[in-house]
Amino acid sequence: MWLTVAIFAVALLAFCLKYVFATSGSNPFEADTREPLKPMVHDRKEKNKVLKQGFLASKVPENLDAVIIGSGIGGLGLAGLLAKVGKKVLVLEQHDRAGGCCHTFTEKGFEFDVGIHYIGELLDHKPFRCIVDQLTNGQLQWEPLENPFDHVVIGPPENRRRYPIYSGRTRFPEELKKLFPGEEAAIDEYLRLVKKTTRGIWFMVLIKQCPAFLSELLVRTGVVKYLSAFFEMAPRSLTEVVNGLTENKDLRAVFCYIFGTYGAMPKEASFAMHSVLVNHYLNGAWYPKGGASEIAYHIIPIIEKAGGAVLVRAPVNRILFNDEREACGVSVVKGQEEVHIRAPIVISNAGIFNTYQKLLPKELQAMPAIQRQLSMMKHGLGGLSIFVGLNGTKEELGLKADNYWIFSENNLDELVTEYIEGDREESSKKIPLLFVASPSAKDPTWEERSPGKSTVSLVSFANYDWFEEWKDDKVTNRASDYKQLKQAFIDTALQVVLDVFPKITRDKVEYIDAGTPITNTHYIGTPKGEIYGADHGLERFTPELNASVRPQTPLKNLYLTGQDVFLCGFAGALAGALTCGSAILHRNLHLDAVALAKKTKFVNGKLKGV
Numbered sequence: 001m002w003l004t005v006a007i008f009a010v011a012l013l014a015f016c017l018k019y020v021f022a023t024s025g026s027n028p029f030e031a032d033t034r035e036p037l038k039p040m041v042h043d044r045k046e047k048n049k050v051l052k053q054g055f056l057a058s059k060v061p062e063n064l065d066a067v068i069i070g071s072g073i074g075g076l077g078l079a080g081l082l083a084k085v086g087k088k089v090l091v092l093e094q095h096d097r098a099g100g101c102c103h104t105f106t107e108k109g110f111e112f113d114v115g116i117h118y119i120g121e122l123l124d125h126k127p128f129r130c131i132v133d134q135l136t137n138g139q140l141q142w143e144p145l146e147n148p149f150d151h152v153v154i155g156p157p158e159n160r161r162r163y164p165i166y167s168g169r170t171r172f173p174e175e176l177k178k179l180f181p182g183e184e185a186a187i188d189e190y191l192r193l194v195k196k197t198t199r200g201i202w203f204m205v206l207i208k209q210c211p212a213f214l215s216e217l218l219v220r221t222g223v224v225k226y227l228s229a230f231f232e233m234a235p236r237s238l239t240e241v242v243n244g245l246t247e248n249k250d251l252r253a254v255f256c257y258i259f260g261t262y263g264a265m266p267k268e269a270s271f272a273m274h275s276v277l278v279n280h281y282l283n284g285a286w287y288p289k290g291g292a293s294e295i296a297y298h299i300i301p302i303i304e305k306a307g308g309a310v311l312v313r314a315p316v317n318r319i320l321f322n323d324e325r326e327a328c329g330v331s332v333v334k335g336q337e338e339v340h341i342r343a344p345i346v347i348s349n350a351g352i353f354n355t356y357q358k359l360l361p362k363e364l365q366a367m368p369a370i371q372r373q374l375s376m377m378k379h380g381l382g383g384l385s386i387f388v389g390l391n392g393t394k395e396e397l398g399l400k401a402d403n404y405w406i407f408s409e410n411n412l413d414e415l416v417t418e419y420i421e422g423d424r425e426e427s428s429k430k431i432p433l434l435f436v437a438s439p440s441a442k443d444p445t446w447e448e449r450s451p452g453k454s455t456v457s458l459v460s461f462a463n464y465d466w467f468e469e470w471k472d473d474k475v476t477n478r479a480s481d482y483k484q485l486k487q488a489f490i491d492t493a494l495q496v497v498l499d500v501f502p503k504i505t506r507d508k509v510e511y512i513d514a515g516t517p518i519t520n521t522h523y524i525g526t527p528k529g530e531i532y533g534a535d536h537g538l539e540r541f542t543p544e545l546n547a548s549v550r551p552q553t554p555l556k557n558l559y560l561t562g563q564d565v566f567l568c569g570f571a572g573a574l575a576g577a578l579t580c581g582s583a584i585l586h587r588n589l590h591l592d593a594v595a596l597a598k599k600t601k602f603v604n605g606k607l608k609g610v
C-alpha cells in the first residue's frame with residue numbers, strides 16, 4: 001500500500017514539476033538591468049510628477065496588454081515584471097498617490113510612511129534582493145537597521161524587562177541564550193523548528209503553480225503533509241509549539257513577539273507563518289533609503305517605458321465581463337460617469353474581499369467556486385497607526401534605527417484577546433501591544449530633508465467595529481466623538497512612549513494624529529481596516545486553501561496579486577506578484593530570479609575581486 005502511495009506521489013510530483021519548471025514565455029529576469037546610481041530626488045513636486053498622475057480617460061494608453069487594480073507592491077511589482085517583457089500595463093489606484101501600503105504622506109512638514117518599517121532578506125545577491133533591484137533598475141537603496149534590530153519590552157513601568165533581538169544565524173540564538181540562561185535547549189529547538197518549517201515553503205510555490213486539479217489531488221490524498229514540513233507544522237498554533245518548549249513566560253513571549261508582523265494572535269497563528277517571519281529577519285533588517293515612497297517612484301518609470309501608465313484617483317467600481325464570463329476590462333468612476341477600459345487581462349491587487357465582493361457582478365459573485373474561496377478566508381485584524389512629529393534630532397531624542405515591541409505583560413494571548421474583544425473605551429485606556437519605531441532615524445537622507453526634526457510611528461491593532469459607525473463621515477471632518485475616542489488611544493500610546501523613551505518629552509511633540517481601521521479603508525482600500533489583508537490564522541494555512549486560492553481565479557482572464565494570494569508583508573505581497581506573473585507568463589519567475597541572482601553574484605564577486 002505504501003509503495004503504491006509513494007509511486008503515485010512521485011509520478012504526480014514529476015508531472016507538477018514539469019509545470020513548475022515551465023520556461024515557455026519571456027523572462028523578465030533575462031538580463032541584469034541595474035543602472036549606475038542616479039542622484040536621489042528629494043523635491044516633492046518632482047516626485048509627485050511620477051507618483052500622483054491623476055486619471056483622465058485621455059491618459060489611458062491604447063492596446064493595453066493588461067490592467068491592474070491597485071498600486072500596492074503587489075500591483076506595481078507585477079506591472080514592472082510584465083513591462084520588463086514588453087507588456088503595456090495600466091495600473092489604476094483609488095487614492096491620490098501610488099504605492100498602497102508603500103505610500104507616504106506629509107503633515108505639518110513631517111513625512112510619514114504608512115506600511116514599511118523593516119524588511120528582511122535584502123542581503124546582496126539573495127534572490128529577493130535581486131527581484132527588488134531589477135524592479136527598480138538598481139536605483140532603490142537599502143539601509144541596514146542597527147543590530148539589535150528589535151527590542152522586546154515586557155511588563156509595567158515598575159517592572160520592565162528588556163530583551164534585545166539580534167539578527168544573524170548564530171548571533172540570534174547566542175544573544176537569546178545570554179538573556180535566558182538555562183534555556184539553551186529550548187532556544188536551539190525553537191530555531192531548529194523555524195528553519196525546518198521554512199525550508200518547506202518551496203512546496204507552497206509548487207502547489208500554487210501546478211494545475212489546479214493536480215494540487216487538489218495532492219491535497220486530497222494527504223501527500224502534501226509528507227512532502228513538506230511547512231504543511232506538517234502549519235496546523236500547529238504558535239502558542240502550542242512555544243508552550244511545549246519552555247516554562248519561562250518571558251521567553252515564550254519573546255518567541256512569539258513577531259506575531260505583530262502578520263497579525264494573528266499566537267493561539268490562532270500557524271507556526272508555519274511564524275517561522276517564515278522569524279526566518280525573514282534572521283539575516284538582518286533594512287529600510288528603504290529616502291523613505292517608502294522611493295519604492296513606487298523607481299518602479300513606475302519601468303512601467304511607463306514599456307508604454308504603460310500608473311494613474312491615481314482612479315477608483316475601479318466593477319470589472320467588466322463579456323458574454324462568455326471572461327474578464328475584458330474595468331470601469332473607473334470619474335465624477336458622475338463611468339469610464340470603461342478594455343484589456344485582455346484584468347489583475348486585482350485590491351485584495352480577495354474587495355475583488356470578489358465589490359467588483360464582480362452579483363451572478364458571478366454567487367458562483368460556487370468563488371463562494372468556496374471566500375468561505376476559506378476571513379478578514380484580518382484592523383490596524384491602529386499613530387504618527388508623531390517631534391522637534392529634535394535623533395541624537396537629542398535618543399532615537400535609533402531599530403524597533404520596539406512593547407507589551408504590558410507576557411501573557412500575550414489573553415492580553416490581546418481582552419483588548420480586541422473589549423469595550424472600546426476600556427481598550428483605549430490600555431493598549432497591551434505597541435510597536436514603536438522612528439522612520440526618520442532609519443533614513444540617512446532625513447537630516448538633509450528635515451533638519452532638526454524627527455518622526456516616530458506607533459502601530460497596534462484595533463477592532464473595526466469600534467469605529468464603524470463613523471465610516472461614512474467625510475474623512476477630514478469626522479464627528480467629535482470619533483475624534484475623542486481617537487484621542488484616548490493617542491494619549492494611552494503616547495504615555496507608553498514617554499515612559500520607555502526618556503528623552504522624548506511632551507513639549508517636543510509638534511504633531512500627533514492617529515489612523516484607525518476606517519482610515520485604512522479610506523486610504524488603502526481595505527474593507528475592514530485590515531492591517532495585513534486577509535487573516536493569517538490557522539485556517540489560512542491549510543493545503544486546501546493553498547491549492548485553491550491562487551493567482552488564477554475561477555473566472556477566465558481575471559487574476560489576483562498581492563498579499564492575499566501569498567503572504568502579507570512587502571516580501572509576501574511581492575511573492576504574490578511573482579506567482580501571478582508566473583501564471584500569466586507561463587514560466588516560473590521565482591526560479592528565474594534565483595538564476596539571475598546567481599549570475600549577478602558571480603559578476604559582482606569578480607568585480608569586487610579586481
Ligand SMILES: Cc1cc2nc3c(=O)[nH]c(=O)nc-3n(C[C@H](O)[C@H](O)[C@H](O)COP(=O)(O)OP(=O)(O)OC[C@H]3O[C@@H](n4cnc5c(N)ncnc54)[C@H](O)[C@@H]3O)c2cc1C
Nearest residue numbers: 070072073074094100101115117118316525562563569570
Ligand atoms: C501599519 C503597517 C505597517 C506595516 N509594516 C510592515 C513592515 O515593516 N514590513 C513589511 O514587510 N510589511 C509591513 N506591512 C505590510 C505590508 O505593507 C503589506 O503587506 C503590503 O505592502 C501589501 O501590499 P499589497 O500590494 O498586497 O496591498 P496594498 O499595498 O494594500 O495595495 C492595494 C492597493 O489597492 C488599492 N485599491 C483597493 N481597491 C481599489 C479599487 N477599487 N480601485 C483602485 N484601487 C484600489 C488600494 O488603495 C491600495 O493602494 C505593514 C502594513 C501596515 C498597514
Ligand SMILES: *[C@@H]1O[C@H](CO)[C@@H](O)[C@H](O)[C@H]1NC(C)=O
Nearest residue numbers: 204230540546549565566567
Ligand atoms: C499557503 O501556505 C503557504 C505555506 O505553504 C503560505 O505561505 C501561503 O501564504 C498559503 N497560501 C495562502 C493563500 O494563504
Ligand SMILES: *[C@@H]1O[C@H](CO)[C@@H](O)[C@H](O)[C@H]1NC(C)=O
Nearest residue numbers: 390391392452507508509510
Ligand atoms: C524646537 O526646539 C528648539 C530648541 O530646542 C526651539 O528653539 C524651537 O523653538 C522649537 N521649535 C518648535 C516649533 O517648537
